[in-house]
Amino acid sequence: ETGVTQSPTHLIKTRGQQVTLRCSSQSGHNTVSWYQQALGQGPQFIFQYYREEENGRGNFPPRFSGLQFPNYSSELNVNALELDDSALYLCASSPRQGMGTDTQYFGPGTRLTVL
Amino acid sequence: ELKVEQNPLFLSMQEGKNYTIYCNYSTTSDRLYWYRQDPGKSLESLFVLLSNGAVKQEGRLMASLDTKARLSTLHITAAVHDLSATYFCAVDPNNNNDMRFGAGTRLTVKP
Numbered sequence: 001e002t003g004v005t006q007s008p009t010h011l012i013k014t015r016g017q018q019v020t021l022r023c024s025s026q027s028g029h030n031t032v033s034w035y036q037q038a039l040g041q042g043p044q045f046i047f048q049y050y051r052e053e054e055n056g057r058g059n060f061p062p063r064f065s066g067l068q069f070p071n072y073s074s075e076l077n078v079n080a081l082e083l084d085d086s087a088l089y090l091c092a093s094s095p096r097q098g099m100g101t102d103t104q105y106f107g108p109g110t111r112l113t114v115l
Numbered sequence: 116e117l118k119v120e121q122n123p124l125f126l127s128m129q130e131g132k133n134y135t136i137y138c139n140y141s142t143t144s145d146r147l148y149w150y151r152q153d154p155g156k157s158l159e160s161l162f163v164l165l166s167n168g169a170v171k172q173e174g175r176l177m178a179s180l181d182t183k184a185r186l187s188t189l190h191i192t193a194a195v196h197d198l199s200a201t202y203f204c205a206v207d208p209n210n211n212n213d214m215r216f217g218a219g220t221r222l223t224v225k226p
Binding site: 002031033035041042043044045048050055056058090092094103104105106107108109 | 119148150156157158159160163203205209211212213214215216217218219
């Protein structure tokens with residue numbers, strides 16, 4: 001158990017719809033990163049939030065957006081869903097941004113299926 | 116473009132045998148991570164390697180890092196079935212936890 005939780009566990013949407021995925025970090029972790037993991041591939045970095053501000057973004061279009069809240073929770077929003085958005089979405093939290101030996105702790109993930 | 120390449124991508128081993136998984140990366144990174152993922156599960160942190168020459172061992176797994184060669188290895192000693200999983204390496208080029216992962220090595224250990 002990493003102390004990082006995600007909801008929902010599974011989700012089915014249709015093309016064009018919008019989805020919000022949620023993550024609750026460990027208490028005191030002020031950095032959260034989101035990753036997309038397509039079937040059979042490694043996780044791809046979507047973006048990172050640090051103290052409620054976006055702090056780095058991978059190669060994902062603007063229809064992927066996020067929020068981080070003061071209570072260590074965060075959201076990933078995806079608009080205009082496409083079939084290729086079907087994947088496992090992972091959030092990962094860490095105590096401090098890029099400091100020392102801190103590693104990231106991954107949540108269990110949300111499996112999104114777009115039909 | 117940053118590349119993180121693992122090989123092999125698929126590995127089938129007999130129990131009791133030794134093998135090494137390789138992770139090459141194309142940019143400077145002071146940190147190298149190894150994760151394990153079981154089917155349908157999230158990522159479990161195995162090792163964090165923070166400097167050139169770092170070596171860490173946990174049970175039958177040993178990881179090393181050569182930052183000059185941009186190479187990390189994960190060595191498996193006397194494999195057992197419980198080690199069957201997918202293993203990922205990842206680098207942190209900006210030192211701020213926006214990690215870049217390899218494609219993973221799917222390990223199957225057969226009795």
